[in-house]
Amino acid sequence: MSSWIPVCGYQALLPERGVCALVDGRQVAVFRTYDGTVHAIDNLDPFSGAQVLSRGIVGTRRGEPTVASPLHKQVFSLVSGECLDEPGFAVPVYPIRVDGGLVQVGMGV
Amino acid sequence: MNRIVVVGYGPTAHRLVETLYERGFDGRVTVIGEEPRPAYDRVALTSYLSGISVEDLTYPVPPGTVTRLGGRVTGIDREARTVTLADGSAEPYDVLVLATGSAPFVPPVPGAEHAYVYRTIDDLDAIRMAAKDATEGVVVGGGLLGLEAADALRGLGLKTHIVEMSPWLMPRQVDEGGGSVLKGHIEALGLSVHAGAGVQEIVAGERGVTGLRKPDGTLLDAQIVVFSAGIRPRDELARTSGLDVGERGGITVDAGMRTSDPAIYAIGECALAGGMVYGLVGPCFTMAEVAADRILGGAATFDGADLSTKLKLLGVEVAQFGAMDGALDVTYMDPVAGVYKRLFISDDAKTLLGGICVGDASPYSALRPFVGKPLPAAPSDLLFSGSGAELDLPDDAQVCSCNNVSAGTVRTAIADKALTDVPGIKACTRAGTTCGSCVPMLKQLLEKSGVEVSKALCEHFTYSRAELYDIVKVRGITTFSELISAHGEGRGCDICKPAVASILASLHNGHVLDGERAALQDTNDAFLANIQKNGTYSVVPRIPGGEITPDKLIVIGEVARDFGLYTKITGGQRIDLFGARVEQLPQIWRRLVDAGFESGHAYGKALRTVKSCVGSAWCRYGVQDSVGLAIDLELRYRGLRAPHKLKSAVSGCARECAEARSKDFGIIATEQGWNLYVGGNGGFKPRHADLLAADLSTEELIRTIDRFVMFYIRTADRLQRTAAWLESLDGGLDYLRQVIIDDSLGICAELDAQMEYHVATYVDEWQTTIDDPEKLGRFVSFVNAPGVPDPSIVFETERDQIKPVEVAAR
Numbered sequence: 001m002s003s004w005i006p007v008c009g010y011q012a013l014l015p016e017r018g019v020c021a022l023v024d025g026r027q028v029a030v031f032r033t034y035d036g037t038v039h040a041i042d043n044l045d046p047f048s049g050a051q052v053l054s055r056g057i058v059g060t061r062r063g064e065p066t067v068a069s070p071l072h073k074q075v076f077s078l079v080s081g082e083c084l085d086e087p088g089f090a091v092p093v094y095p096i097r098v099d100g101g102l103v104q105v106g107m108g109v
Numbered sequence: 110m111n112r113i114v115v116v117g118y119g120p121t122a123h124r125l126v127e128t129l130y131e132r133g134f135d136g137r138v139t140v141i142g143e144e145p146r147p148a149y150d151r152v153a154l155t156s157y158l159s160g161i162s163v164e165d166l167t168y169p170v171p172p173g174t175v176t177r178l179g180g181r182v183t184g185i186d187r188e189a190r191t192v193t194l195a196d197g198s199a200e201p202y203d204v205l206v207l208a209t210g211s212a213p214f215v216p217p218v219p220g221a222e223h224a225y226v227y228r229t230i231d232d233l234d235a236i237r238m239a240a241k242d243a244t245e246g247v248v249v250g251g252g253l254l255g256l257e258a259a260d261a262l263r264g265l266g267l268k269t270h271i272v273e274m275s276p277w278l279m280p281r282q283v284d285e286g287g288g289s290v291l292k293g294h295i296e297a298l299g300l301s302v303h304a305g306a307g308v309q310e311i312v313a314g315e316r317g318v319t320g321l322r323k324p325d326g327t328l329l330d331a332q333i334v335v336f337s338a339g340i341r342p343r344d345e346l347a348r349t350s351g352l353d354v355g356e357r358g359g360i361t362v363d364a365g366m367r368t369s370d371p372a373i374y375a376i377g378e379c380a381l382a383g384g385m386v387y388g389l390v391g392p393c394f395t396m397a398e399v400a401a402d403r404i405l406g407g408a409a410t411f412d413g414a415d416l417s418t419k420l421k422l423l424g425v426e427v428a429q430f431g432a433m434d435g436a437l438d439v440t441y442m443d444p445v446a447g448v449y450k451r452l453f454i455s456d457d458a459k460t461l462l463g464g465i466c467v468g469d470a471s472p473y474s475a476l477r478p479f480v481g482k483p484l485p486a487a488p489s490d491l492l493f494s495g496s497g498a499e500l501d502l503p504d505d506a507q508v509c510s511c512n513n514v515s516a517g518t519v520r521t522a523i524a525d526k527a528l529t530d531v532p533g534i535k536a537c538t539r540a541g542t543t544c545g546s547c548v549p550m551l552k553q554l555l556e557k558s559g560v561e562v563s564k565a566l567c568e569h570f571t572y573s574r575a576e577l578y579d580i581v582k583v584r585g586i587t588t589f590s591e592l593i594s595a596h597g598e599g600r601g602c603d604i605c606k607p608a609v610a611s612i613l614a615s616l617h618n619g620h621v622l623d624g625e626r627a628a629l630q631d632t633n634d635a636f637l638a639n640i641q642k643n644g645t646y647s648v649v650p651r652i653p654g655g656e657i658t659p660d661k662l663i664v665i666g667e668v669a670r671d672f673g674l675y676t677k678i679t680g681g682q683r684i685d686l687f688g689a690r691v692e693q694l695p696q697i698w699r700r701l702v703d704a705g706f707e708s709g710h711a712y713g714k715a716l717r718t719v720k721s722c723v724g725s726a727w728c729r730y731g732v733q734d735s736v737g738l739a740i741d742l743e744l745r746y747r748g749l750r751a752p753h754k755l756k757s758a759v760s761g762c763a764r765e766c767a768e769a770r771s772k773d774f775g776i777i778a779t780e781q782g783w784n785l786y787v788g789g790n791g792g793f794k795p796r797h798a799d800l801l802a803a804d805l806s807t808e809e810l811i812r813t814i815d816r817f818v819m820f821y822i823r824t825a826d827r828l829q830r831t832a833a834w835l836e837s838l839d840g841g842l843d844y845l846r847q848v849i850i851d852d853s854l855g856i857c858a859e860l861d862a863q864m865e866y867h868v869a870t871y872v873d874e875w876q877t878t879i880d881d882p883e884k885l886g887r888f889v890s891f892v893n894a895p896g897v898p899d900p901s902i903v904f905e906t907e908r909d910q911i912k913p914v915e916v917a918a919r
């Protein structure tokens with residue numbers, strides 16, 4: 001089963017801040033970057049085991065959009081989910097799109 | 110040759126052992142030291158009284174070393190090659206090294222047995238104990254060590270006299286002109302100087318010392334007398350075992366540091382090398398290195414040493430280098446500013462022979478390397494060449510006299526090891542690791558080598574925090590986007606965003622979650638609470654000065670109970686409530702705000718608390734109302750954003766129950782008013798705060814703190830606490846006083862106005878947040894399920910309270 005699940009209105013996303021959505025029992029961190037692009041990664045911080053990545057600071061590293069874990073500050077790419085500070089660690093990335101003003105996360109698409 | 114025994118465990122012995130192991134020695138070294146601890150940095154001894162710990166001063170014991178601490182060697186059997194200890198045990202050696210240092214000279218005057226000396230940590234402990242019941246002290250000896258001891262007595266709160274035999278202070282380092290300028294400085298600090306005076310007797314009664322009588326009959330009242338009238342080499346072991354010693358003391362050694370017995374070396378302050386006993390640590394270290402080289406079969410020699418010194422005693426810079434006389438001299442003296450500088454030059458006016466500086470030693474580090482070399486510029490220019498940046502040092506010029514490192518060695522290390530900072534140079538060459546006076550020279554060598562010392566905040570800004578602060582202020586910038594598009598690159602990160610948020614908050618106040626600023630904040634500031642390991646938050650309401658009514662205590666208890674929070678009393682005299690989920694925060698704060706609580710800013714880089722003791726209202730010792738002042742200060746500075754958190758405390762008398770000297774700014778009540786201490790720190794690098802100003806009225810106190818805090822906010826680096834900031838300020842405490850008390854930069858009016866603006870525009874962040882539906886909307890665990898709590902947060906119970914269940918990480 002694959003589907004696009006609406007999580008919120010695009011206007012509910014503030015530039016460079018994340019929110020967390022509950023999608024199929026999974027916690028997904030959803031971000032809107034400064035240029036308006038949306039990204040979705042898993043909310044679970046692999047270093048602390050806490051569901052917190054949506055509450056990190058959004059920024060860039062060498063042009064790539066990133067979020068820093070609010071607990072121990074490891075930086076993750078919003079595009080690949082990879083941890084840029086400790087190679088070998090990564091979080092899942094989910095498909096995301098904006099359709100008719102609604103932000104939708106893809107599960108199994 | 111595999112058993113080396115070293116007698117004495119001071120800095121020289123340490124350097125010997127360290128060098129032996131560094132050069133690959135693989136036998137056994139046994140060090141027998143009389144003091145109950147391994148060698149420590151005696152040069153920095155006085156810092157122990159201002160709160161530096163024994164651990165910080167102690168040198169690491171090189172692995173492999175066998176130490177026998179608290180063991181005194183009483184005899185040497187040169188035939189059997191053993192040393193005997195006071196406890197009767199013996200230690201055999203193949204090579205023996207005497208590094209017994211020296212002992213303070215105590216003149217045989219009546220009552221001398223009541224006097225203290227100033228040489229070891231134990232001596233300082235004894236002086237500190239005695240100072241508790243004393244109000245006045247005398248130091249006998251106005252040399253380098255005497256002045257240091259006098260400074261220590263003054264720091265312990267005693268009215269202090271200095272008695273010096275010679276007609277002026279520091280006769281070994283300065284001439285008469287310099288001595289008179291030095292005396293002016295020291296008297297201005299409230300110490301009395303009795304030069305050209307000796308000691309008749311130390312007067313003691315039943316309850317200890319009562320004074321010191323001078324030969325002219327006058328009596329100086331004092332309960333403590335410290336002798337610092339010179340040192341004598343500890344050569345007693347050499348004498349009793351028949352080694353050659355000098356007529357005036359010191360164990361005679363050759364250029365390879367060997368005594369008259371080839372199996373025995375002597376190094377450091379106990380050695381008589383080339384007819385001289387050296388009382389500075391630099392030559393002692395060189396002797397240790399020479400001896401190590403010889404023991405390992407080398408041929409190094411000790412050819413005498415530079416006795417240049419630069420010190421800061423009682424806040425006065427004093428320096429002497431090279432010769433103290435010469436055919437020609439150039440002298441500059443400004444008795445008003447208290448500055449004296451004199452250079453000695455050869456009769457053909459071409460060669461620099463030496464110099465003396467009092468009050469401003471800036472020429473020292475630039476000129477010392479040129480001693481014996483052609484004058485690098487006109488003498489009058491040299492007297493004022495503070496930086497020395499324009500001088501090109503020859504490669505063979507000695508830059509660090511403590512460790513005998515030349516400019517060439519430093520340059521090679523910079524180039525070969527690609528060094529970019531002073532700590533790197535220190536690690537590679539040892540230059541700058543002892544007295545530190547050569548560090549300005551090291552910085553210049555770095556700069557001249559073309560190394561750019563990077564102060565960039567992060568990859569997005571090439572500026573330091575202080576520079577960004579000025580840019581924001583001067584350009585009137587109000588948003589991060591404006592700043593980064595004009596002066597930075599990319600879209601920022603977790604380093605620059607909170608730093609800029611803090612700058613914007615310091616300059617413009619306004620709500621930290623307004624508009625774009627919300628996206629700059631760390632999660633703590635974004636949710637106005639402190640994130641904990643499981644993603645929940647803790648809540649700390651402000652309890653100014655730690656004073657709280659029973660009714661308010663009950664409200665906190667009820668809130669904690671109703672929301673099931675874990676409660677703990679903090680070190681800052683307030684109450685921390687743990688385990689709140691994001692969506693509970695507004696509900697919790699609604700209750701707290703209704704009961705009259707405000708945000709405690711425990712989450713912010715901002716003022717945390719002003720702790721207080723109970724003070725004169727209740728305490729029988731209190732001399733001022735410490736609680737009242739603490740509340741006023743906490744309410745004045747609440748909400749002020751800074752480069753890092755700020756902590757404060759107020760004690761009601763000198764007993765210091767509030768631990769004010771471990772705070773960024775601490776206040777201790779005196780009979781006359783308040784003493785203000787700044788730059789203290791607890792945490793993993795504790796530092797005692799320094800006295801900035803004494804006996805201030807409440808009004809003066811507040812104005813001084815206003816300026817201190819604002820100047821810190823303006824100039825500190827990101828996440829630099831006041832302790833580190835103060836240590837990195839060029840010119841230190843004196844410079845700080847010039848800026849915020851004497852207004853040397855002309856910025857005090859501006860600093861005052863900024864603080865007034867902060868005080869006038871402060872509003873409680875939580876009050877405004879719960880009144881703003883838009884901000885409140887962000888306090889949810891899930892955008893698409895606002896009422897649903899985060900199911901991953903689970904607690905267990907411990908000692909009747911909640912505790913996060915450990916989650917498997919990584």
Ligand SMILES: Cc1cc2nc3c(=O)[nH]c(=O)nc-3n(C[C@H](O)[C@H](O)[C@H](O)COP(=O)(O)OP(=O)(O)OC[C@H]3O[C@@H](n4cnc5c(N)ncnc54)[C@H](O)[C@@H]3O)c2cc1C
Pocket residue numbers: 116117118119120121122141142143144151152153154155180181182183208209210211227228229254257343346376377378379387388389390391393420544
């Ligand atoms: C307050 C103060 C400030 C100073 N400031 C400066 C400065 O700014 N610049 C500078 O260059 N120098 C300074 N000095 C001098 C510097 O500390 C000495 O040059 C240095 O400590 C000499 O080291 P040492 O190991 O030779 O002797 P010491 O440090 O005296 O060590 C000798 C050790 O041997 C032990 N010992 C002696 N006899 C025996 C025995 N029979 N058995 C076992 N153990 C024994 C002693 O207890 C002692 O611990 C200062 C000294 C003091 C006290």
Ligand code: SF4
Pocket residue numbers: 722723724725728729730731732735760761762763764765766767
């Ligand atoms: S510092 Fe002084 S006034 Fe305050 S509680 Fe202690 S003894 Fe009392």
Ligand code: FES
Pocket residue numbers: 508509510511512540541542543544545546547548
């Ligand atoms: S001159 Fe003392 S550390 Fe360099």
